[in-house]
Amino acid sequence: MSKSLKYYLFARLLLAPLMIWTIITLVFLLLRATPGDPADAILGNRAPESAKSALREQLGLNQPLWLQYLIYLGQVLRFDLGSSLTSNGKSVWQIIGEHFPATAELAFYSMIIAVVIGVTIGILSASRPNTSVDVGGRLFGIITYSLPIFWVGMLLQLIFSVQLRLFPLGTRFPLDQTSPNPITGIYTLDSLLGGNLGQFSLSIYYLILPSFTLGILLSGIFERMVRVNLKQTLQADYVEAARARGIPERRILLAHALKNALIPVITVLGLTFASLLGGAVLTEVTFSWPGLGNRLYEAISVRDYPTVQGIMVFFGAIVVFASILIDLANAYVDPRIRY
Amino acid sequence: MKRIFAIILIILCLFPLTACAQKANANQVVLAVLSDPKTFNAVLSQESPNIFGLTYEGLITENPITGIKEPALAESWDISDDKLTITFTLKERLKWSDGKPLTVDDVVFTYNDLYLNPKIPNNYRDSFRIGRQGTFPQIKKLDERRIEFKITEPFAPFLDNAGVPILPAHILRKNIEKKDKEGNPEFLTVWGTDTPVDKIIVNGPYKLKEYATSQRIIFEKNPYYWKKDEKGNQLPNIEQVIWTIVESPDTSLLQFRSGSLDSISITPDYFSLLKREEERGNFTVYNGGAAFGTNFMAFNLNQGKRDGKPLVDPIKSAWFNNLNFRKAIAYGMDRERMVNNIYRGLGQPQNTQISVQSPFYNKKIEGYHYNPEKAKELLLKEGFKYNKAGELLDAKGNKIRFSLITNAGNKIREAMGAQIKEDLRKLGIQIDFSPLAFNVLVDKLSDSLDWEAHILGFTGGNEPHAPNIWYIDGNLHMFNQKPQPGAKPLTGQVFADWEKQIEDLSVKGSQELELKKRKEIYDQTQTLVSEYLPFIYLVNGYSLAAVRNRFNGIQHSALGGTFWNIDEIYVKDNE
Numbered sequence: 001m002s003k004s005l006k007y008y009l010f011a012r013l014l015l016a017p018l019m020i021w022t023i024i025t026l027v028f029l030l031l032r033a034t035p036g037d038p039a040d041a042i043l044g045n046r047a048p049e050s051a052k053s054a055l056r057e058q059l060g061l062n063q064p065l066w067l068q069y070l071i072y073l074g075q076v077l078r079f080d081l082g083s084s085l086t087s088n089g090k091s092v093w094q095i096i097g098e099h100f101p102a103t104a105e106l107a108f109y110s111m112i113i114a115v116v117i118g119v120t121i122g123i124l125s126a127s128r129p130n131t132s133v134d135v136g137g138r139l140f141g142i143i144t145y146s147l148p149i150f151w152v153g154m155l156l157q158l159i160f161s162v163q164l165r166l167f168p169l170g171t172r173f174p175l176d177q178t179s180p181n182p183i184t185g186i187y188t189l190d191s192l193l194g195g196n197l198g199q200f201s202l203s204i205y206y207l208i209l210p211s212f213t214l215g216i217l218l219s220g221i222f223e224r225m226v227r228v229n230l231k232q233t234l235q236a237d238y239v240e241a242a243r244a245r246g247i248p249e250r251r252i253l254l255a256h257a258l259k260n261a262l263i264p265v266i267t268v269l270g271l272t273f274a275s276l277l278g279g280a281v282l283t284e285v286t287f288s289w290p291g292l293g294n295r296l297y298e299a300i301s302v303r304d305y306p307t308v309q310g311i312m313v314f315f316g317a318i319v320v321f322a323s324i325l326i327d328l329a330n331a332y333v334d335p336r337i338r339y
Numbered sequence: 340m341k342r343i344f345a346i347i348l349i350i351l352c353l354f355p356l357t358a359c360a361q362k363a364n365a366n367q368v369v370l371a372v373l374s375d376p377k378t379f380n381a382v383l384s385q386e387s388p389n390i391f392g393l394t395y396e397g398l399i400t401e402n403p404i405t406g407i408k409e410p411a412l413a414e415s416w417d418i419s420d421d422k423l424t425i426t427f428t429l430k431e432r433l434k435w436s437d438g439k440p441l442t443v444d445d446v447v448f449t450y451n452d453l454y455l456n457p458k459i460p461n462n463y464r465d466s467f468r469i470g471r472q473g474t475f476p477q478i479k480k481l482d483e484r485r486i487e488f489k490i491t492e493p494f495a496p497f498l499d500n501a502g503v504p505i506l507p508a509h510i511l512r513k514n515i516e517k518k519d520k521e522g523n524p525e526f527l528t529v530w531g532t533d534t535p536v537d538k539i540i541v542n543g544p545y546k547l548k549e550y551a552t553s554q555r556i557i558f559e560k561n562p563y564y565w566k567k568d569e570k571g572n573q574l575p576n577i578e579q580v581i582w583t584i585v586e587s588p589d590t591s592l593l594q595f596r597s598g599s600l601d602s603i604s605i606t607p608d609y610f611s612l613l614k615r616e617e618e619r620g621n622f623t624v625y626n627g628g629a630a631f632g633t634n635f636m637a638f639n640l641n642q643g644k645r646d647g648k649p650l651v652d653p654i655k656s657a658w659f660n661n662l663n664f665r666k667a668i669a670y671g672m673d674r675e676r677m678v679n680n681i682y683r684g685l686g687q688p689q690n691t692q693i694s695v696q697s698p699f700y701n702k703k704i705e706g707y708h709y710n711p712e713k714a715k716e717l718l719l720k721e722g723f724k725y726n727k728a729g730e731l732l733d734a735k736g737n738k739i740r741f742s743l744i745t746n747a748g749n750k751i752r753e754a755m756g757a758q759i760k761e762d763l764r765k766l767g768i769q770i771d772f773s774p775l776a777f778n779v780l781v782d783k784l785s786d787s788l789d790w791e792a793h794i795l796g797f798t799g800g801n802e803p804h805a806p807n808i809w810y811i812d813g814n815l816h817m818f819n820q821k822p823q824p825g826a827k828p829l830t831g832q833v834f835a836d837w838e839k840q841i842e843d844l845s846v847k848g849s850q851e852l853e854l855k856k857r858k859e860i861y862d863q864t865q866t867l868v869s870e871y872l873p874f875i876y877l878v879n880g881y882s883l884a885a886v887r888n889r890f891n892g893i894q895h896s897a898l899g900g901t902f903w904n905i906d907e908i909y910v911k912d913n914e
Contacts, residue, residue, distance in 0.1 A: 086554065170371075170590070170599045175369060288594070290552075
C-alpha cells in the first residue's frame with residue numbers, strides 16, 4: 001500500500017464517524033418531526049391517557065428532545081442501538097441479526113443478476129455501435145434506470161406468479177418445510193454448508209423473482225458504464241494495434257478491451273451499493289421478503305423509534321464502509337488511480 | 340460467458356426438485372396478516388386480529404351465523420330466577436395443550452386473578468362492570484365442575500364476558516404471586532412474542548408451532564382440544580394454520596392470485612377482478628352480507644363553553660341543534676350513489692345505530708332516502724333562505740358553511756366526505772372537508788372537543804348495548820361529549836330529553852334478559868336515534884372474501900369471518 005493511499009484511508013476512516021453521526025442526527029430529528037406518537041402506536045389511540053403517559057415516561061419520550069438525543073448518542077457510542085418498542089423489548093441488534101441475512105442474500109443475488117445482465121448488454125451494445133442492438137441496449141439502460149421498483153416488482157409478480165404460476169411469492173422458503181439449519185442465516189449458503197442440494201435449489205427458486213426485480217433495475221447502471229467505457233477502449237491505440245496484428249475481433253473484445261473497460265465498474269459497484277440497499281427495502285416490501293428493509297418499513301409504520309434509528313444507522317454504516325472498501329479495491333486494481 | 344450459462348442451466352435443472360416440495364393440497368390453511376403479533380398473552384393483548392381466536396376458548400361462544408350463545412368449555416349454564424346468579428358447568432375431562440387437566444380452578448383464577456385484577460390493565464375489565472352501578476361480578480367455585488357468577492343487577496350483555504379466553508393457572512399463578520420491585524405482578528411481562536412457542540399453553544383448537552418475526556406464525560393442532568366430530572374423531576381436521584405476515588394488502592392480493600394464500604378478504608376495488616378469476620383461480624367469492632359496524636356523519640351538538648368560550652361557534656351550533664337542519668342534511672345525502680360509486684354496488688344504506696345483521700336491528704325504520712326537494716323544504720320551513728347565487732343563508736343572513744373532518748388514509752371515508760360535500764353543495768351548503776391524521780382527529784373529538792362535523796364509524800356485533808356511546812357520560816358520546824377525566828370542565832352543556840331517554844332505555848335494555856322484550860326496547864332506541872339524528876347513518880359495505888375451493892365446510896359470516904369454524908373445516912383431498 002502506497003503512502004498516499006494509507007493517508008487517504010486514514011482520512012476516510014476518520015471521516016466515517018462524522019458521516020455516521022450526521023446520519024444518526026438526521027434520522028433522529030426526521031423521525032421526531034413526522035406526525036404520530038409511539039404511545040398511540042403501541043397502546044392504540046383509545047388507550048387511557050394515564051397509560052400512554054406512563055409508557056412515554058418508561059420509554060424516555062417525556063424528556064426534552066436534546067436530552068433524548070444525547071442519551072441516544074451515548075448509547076450508540078457504546079454500540080447499543082436500544083430495544084424495539086414493539087417486539088417485547090427485543091434489542092435492535094437482535095432484530096438486525098435476524099433480518100439482515102435475508103437482505104444480504106437478496107442484495108448479493110440481485111447484484112449478480114445486475115452485473116450479468118448489465119455487463120452483457122453493455123458489451124453487446126458497445127461492440128455493435130450505432131446498430132439496432134446498440135439502440136436497444138441504450139434504451140434498456142434508460143428504461144431500467146427510470147422504472148419504479150415496486151411497479152416492476154408487481155408486474156413481474158403478475159406475469160410470473162399470478163398468470164404463469166412459475167414462481168412462488170411471499171416468503172423465502174416453502175411454509176410447510178423446514179428451512180436450512182441456520183449457520184449464517186443466508187439460506188443458499190446454509191443449505192450448501194449443510195450439503196442439502198434440494199434446500200439450495202428451493203432457496204434459489206424463492207429468490208429468483210425478487211432478486212431479478214432488483215437486479216434488472218440496477219443492471220441499467222452497469223450497462224451504461226460498460227457501454228461507454230468499452231466503446232472508448234475499443235477506439236484506443238492498443239486495440240487498433242491488436243487489430244492491425246490480425247487478432248480476431250472477438251478476442252480483442254474479451255481478452256484485451258473488456259478487462260480495462262470493467263475497471264470503472266468496480267467504482268460503480270460502490271455507488272450501486274447505496275441504491276441496492278434502498279432498492280432492497282422497496283423490493284422486500286413488495287415481495288414480503290422477510291429482510292431488514294421490510295422490518296424497517298414495519299417499524300416506521302408503528303413509530304418504533306429505536307428500531308428505525310438502529311436500522312438506518314446500520315445501513316448508513318454499511319454504505320460508508322463499503323464505499324471505503326470499494327475505493328481501496330479500485331486503487332488496488334487500477335494502478336492509474338492515485339490518492 | 341459459456342460458464343455462466345452453464346451455471347444458470349444447472350440451477351434451472353434443479354427446479355424440478357422444487358416441484359416435489361410444493362404440496363398444493365397440503366392439509367393446511369395459509370392466510371395473510373398485516374403485522375406481527377405484539378404479544379402471546381391473551382389478557383394483555385389489545386390488537387385485532389390476534390392469535391387467540393385459534394388458541395383459546397372461553398366458557399361459551401357466540402355462533403356468528405345465528406347469534407346464539409353456544410357451549411364451549413362450559414357444557415351448560417343456568418340463570419337464577421332473580422337473574423343475578425349465573426352458574427356455569429364445565430365439560431368433563433378438559434385438558435390444556437400440555438396435557439394437564441383444565442379445571443374450575445383455572446376459570447376462577449382467570450377471572451379473579453387476571454381479568455378482574457386491578458394491577459393487570461386489560462381491555463376486558465371494563466366490560467365486566469355491571470349496569471349503571473359499574474360493580475364487578477363475584478366469581479367463586481361451587482364444586483369440581485361448577486362456577487358461580489354473582490352480579491348486582493340483571494345485565495343481559497354479561498354472557499358476552501363468558502366468552503373471554505381462559506388461561507392456565509398451573510403455569511401462570513406463580514407469575515401473579517411473584518412481584519417486581521414496583522409491586523407489579525410478573526404476569527405483566529410473561530408470554531411476550533419472544534417466549535419460546537412451546538411454553539405457550541392453550542386450550543383452543545390450535546397451539547403455536549413456530550413464530551418467525553416478520554415472516555410467519557405457524558399453528559398446529561392441539562391434540563388435547565376437547566371437540567370431536569360426530570364419529571368421535573378428534574377435531575380440528577386441518578393439521579396446521581399458517582399466517583404469513585404481509586404488510587401490504589396489494590401484495591396479499593397478488594399472493595392470493597398466485598395461489599400462495601388460501602383466502603383473502605375483498606375490498607370493493609378488487610371484487611370484479613377476483614370475481615372474473617374465480618374459475619381460473621379455483622376459488623369462490625363469498626358474500627356475508629352487510630358488514631357489522633356503522634359509518635356515520637355527526638354534528639357537534641355540544642353547547643358547552645370552556646374558559647367562557649363556546650366549543651362550537653354559536654351561529655353554527657344553532658344550525659346543528661336544529662332538528663330539521665339535521666334532517667335536511669340527511670335527506671340531502673345520496674346514499675344510493677355512495678353504494679354505487681364508493682362501494683361499487685357492494686353495500687347497502689344503513690338506517691340505525693345497530694348493525695343490519697344483528698337480531699336487534701329495527702327493519703321498520705326506513706331512514707332518510709335521498710330527497711333534495713324535501714331537504715330544501717325543511718330548510719325553508721326553519722327560516723333558511725337562498726341568495727341569488729343559490730347559497731343557503733340562515734334567517735340572520737349567515738352563509739351556511741361548516742367543516743367536515745374524518746381520518747386521513749381511510750379511502751372509503753375520504754370518498755364519502757367528498758361526495759357529501761358535492762351533494763350538499765346542491766342544497767347551497769358549503770363544506771370544508773379535510774381528512775386529518777387519526778391522532779389529531781381523536782384529540783379533537785375526545786379532548787379539545789373543537790370540531791363541527793365528522794365522518795367516522797364504529798365496529799359492531801350482535802349485542803346492542805353500547806353504554807360508551809349512548810350513556811350521557813360515555814367516552815364515545817361524541818356528538819355531545821363530556822370532558823375527559825382531568826380535562827378542563829365545561830359550563831353550560833345541555834343534554835336533550837331524547838339523549839336522556841336513549842340512556843334510560845339502554846339501561847332498561849341491558850337489564851332485560853328476554854330477547855323479545857329486549858328487542859322492543861332497542862327498537863325504541865333506534866326510533867329515537869333515527870328521529871333525532873345524533874348520528875346520520877350512511878352506508879355499510881358487504882363482508883366479502885375469496886376462498887380456495889379445496890376447503891369443505893366454509894360458512895363465511897360478516898361477524899365471524901371466513902374461518903370462524905376452522906375446527907370443523909377440512910381439506911377436500913384429505914377426505
